[in-house]
Amino acid sequence: MKELTRSQRENVKQSIFPASLFIVFFIVLLLMSGIHTGLIVLMHKLERNEIMQVIIPMVYWAVIAMGLTIYTSIRMKRTYEMPMKMMAEATAQVAAGDFSVYIPPRHAADKLDYLDVMFRDFNLMVEELGSIETLKNDFAANVSHELKTPLAVIQNYAQLLETTELTEKQKEYVEAITGGTNRLASLIYNILKLNKLESQKILLKPSSYDLCRQLEESILGFESIWEQKNIEIEVEMEESAVIEADKELMEVVWNNLLSNAFKFTQAGGMVSLRQFSVEDAVVVEVKDTGCGMSSAVLKHIFDKFYQGDTSHSTEGNGLGLALVLRILQMSSGTITVSSIEGEGSIFTVRLPKGMEQEGKEQNI
Structure with a gap:
């Protein structure tokens, strides 16, 4: 124009x-x-x-x-x-x-x-x-893609160093390199994933599967974390809840929500996972007794790269909830958050039983 x-x-x-x-x-x-x-x-x-x-x-x-x-x-x-x-x-x-x-x-x-x-x-x-948003996304995606190869080389050499005899100081350096490359690899993965989701380059592959079983597998994947931090786990769900959705993408949703819950819950706290069905939808609640969020933070938690609690900035990259929101939008689902500072947060995901995914309607 x-x-x-x-x-x-x-x-x-x-x-x-x-x-x-x-x-x-x-x-x-x-x-x-x-x-x-x-x-x-x-x-x-x-x-x-x-x-x-x-x-x-x-x-x-x-x-x-x-x-x-x-x-x-x-x-x-x-x-x-x-x-x-x-x-x-x-x-x-x-x-x-x-x-x-x-x-x-x-x-x-x-x-x-x-x-x-x-x-x-x-x-x-x-x-x-x-145009600016497209350029920004393309730049981030291209840079992230170009970083994958040199990052893989660094990770491989770091893993080789771990198998050799090293002094305590050298082991400390190698662990720092490995930890840094792992965080960078996670950031690159999330940037590329989110970019593909936003530009509709990922085809949804909906299938009927048991959501309860997927939730069980997801929470068990954090067993080492809750044992290490002595976090109490409370799970309440139906025996079975079959939904039609992209199983792989929904796994990203649950892993991100549970990861945040365990990350922000102090040692000795509690994380609860609740699933139930209503007339036309399946509801999943992830609740923690962590630090909670202020109303100012709640306004931005789904923004890319936003991290309200900077004390945990080295444990994430601020893209997890942006990914969660986009996946749920594509799947005709919704997510709401309620939180009280110092008491914890509750993330509520609502998925329709008979989904009409964006991917089906738009053939993305």
Whole structure:
């Protein structure tokens, strides 16, 4: 979309309520007043009583006032209110990260008014923002992809060093290298995964499977962590709950939510996993007794690279919950969070029993 030239902007109508409209109103009111005078003269000739001479003009002007009010209301709604409402909805979509928004023009190119120009500038801004977002995602994906090979070499040599005889200091260095490369590998994996999900390059592979069994396997995968931190585990779920979803992607959801729960729960705390079914959905709750979150942190927890508690920044990369949200959006699911600082958090995932995945509908 091209920006308007100076000459085009100079030709834009500066008012959406032209002077001709008010002239029409003036003429109509003059005509109506003339008709009113005619009514008075007619009733006088017909020798109507005084009450009728008062009531009829009042009813006449009431009808006129109602007509003009309705016409003005409709004109204002079509000309100003509806375009502004459209603009407000589009702005909200952009604020939520949707850069595919487009507001269609209201008039032809030679009859633009200042609202048309505002919409055109808005569309241009969104287009530029979308281009920047695409460039940013492509840059992150390309850099991450290029880092995979040298990172694999470092990891391989670090693993080879671990098999040789080393001093305690050397072992400490090797462990630091291994830990750093593992965190970097996790970051690269998450960036590439999230980029593919956002650009819809991953095909959903929905299948019917037992969610309860998957949840059991996921929580057992953290057994060493809960034993090390002496965390109490509480599990409550049905014997079986069959859903239709992409099993591999849903495993990413549960692993991220449980990983966060164990990460932020202090030694001696408790993590609970609850699953139950309602009429049209399966609900999973992951609750912890960790540090909790403030309302300011809750607003940003699903943002990429955001980490509210920096004391655990070396244990993650701020992409886990962004991945969770995108996967659930693709799977027609939802996630909500409630948290109290110092008491813990509850993440609630709701999945429809009969899913209509985004992948099925859009063939991504």
